[in-house]
Amino acid sequence: MLQVCLNGSRRPHEKVPVTLTQIAEAAVEAVAAGAQSVHVHPRTDLGRETLDGELVALTVDAVRRAVPGVPVGVTTREGLVRDGVERLAVVSRWPRPDDGGPDFASVNWHEGMSVDLATVLRTRHIGIEAGLWTPSAAADFVGRRWPWQVMRVLVEAVPGHTPGGYGTWAVERILSALGSQPAPRLVHGEDQWAWPVLRWAQQQGYDTRIGLEDTLFDEAGLRARSNAALVREAVTGRREL
Template identity: 65%
Template sequence: MLQVCLNGARRPFEGVPVTAARLAAQAAAAVAASAHGIHVHPRADGGAETLDGDLHRLVLAAIREAAPGVPVGVSTHEAIEPEPVARLAAVRRWPGPADGGPDHASVNWHEDGAVEVAQALHENGIGIEAGLFTPLAAAALAESRWPQRVLRVLVEAIPGTTPGAEGLWAAERIIAALGPVPCPLLVHGEEQWTWPVLRWAQRQGHDTRIGLEDTLLDEHGLRVTDNASLVTQALAGGATT
């Protein structure tokens, strides 16, 4: 499975899609290029990330109309709403998938209030992607009851955040700390680790992702402005299912 990550926390001046119309168009193009899932960070006016349920519904409706039948997920990362109580309250107000809410949402397991956010998503029928940036977070997830309840685990190798000077080593350490789990692993890197980690994950048979959230450069180091070209290159160079 290859997921496309459309925009992430990048700012509008970096050329990522922000409006519902642009997100829908890029989602459709990425799916036409054979992406199997979509990850998006909805934005408020001015381009700031938001947890607002009504705006989520609007963005997700546009994407689903453009790319029907493809699962669409969002983020709950703490920079959107740093205060844990307010973040949890916002997520609790989200509609479930049947009412226009996300099919799944990522929860960064090292963040304050992560378990409470995951519980709120679970109660609302929204799938959980457990995001692991570090071996410590992986160990905490492995020791909990949550591996049996999440849709997938995200092994996320992020330069400057994940321990290690090299992406493959960093991803391997997270996976080693996690141990065997009864759910799929989606393994990806960001920035200079994006392409090496993606190719390694493909060789290992893991799910992975690509998109402007993770990198603004193609595998040859050239600047790109659309997600579909990244999806095309990722699939052309590796084996995904």
């Protein structure tokens, strides 16, 4: 499975989709290029990331209308609301998937109150992508017996946050800390680690993702034209492996 990550926390510019129309169009193009799942960070009218339930639902609806049948997920990342307690309260008011809410949401396990947040998502019947950036986060995730309660694990190599001198070594350490557990694994990197980790993950048979959240550049180091161009390049390279 290849997931497209449309915008993330990138600053708005001509390539990064932030409005509902831009997000929907980017989803259509990315799915046509080969993406099978969509991850998006909803934005306000001013282009700021938000966890507001109404705007989350509007964003999810725009993507679902554009690419019917494709799973749509959103972020819950720390810092988008004032504090952890408020974040829990905001997410607890999200609609369930059948009522217009997201199919899944990512939870960064190293962030504060991650277990509480994941528990809230489960009560809303929203699938959980557990974001593991470090071996210690993976060990905590396993120790709390959460692998049996999530939709998938995101093994994420993030320069400056994930320990390691290069991306593939970093993800191997996280995978080692995970050990044998039942949740499907999606492996990806960001920025300079995005392409090396993606190609390694494809060779190893893991699900992965690509998009302007993870990198603004194609594999040759040139500025990416669009999310769809990144997806197309990822799919083409996978076929050649």
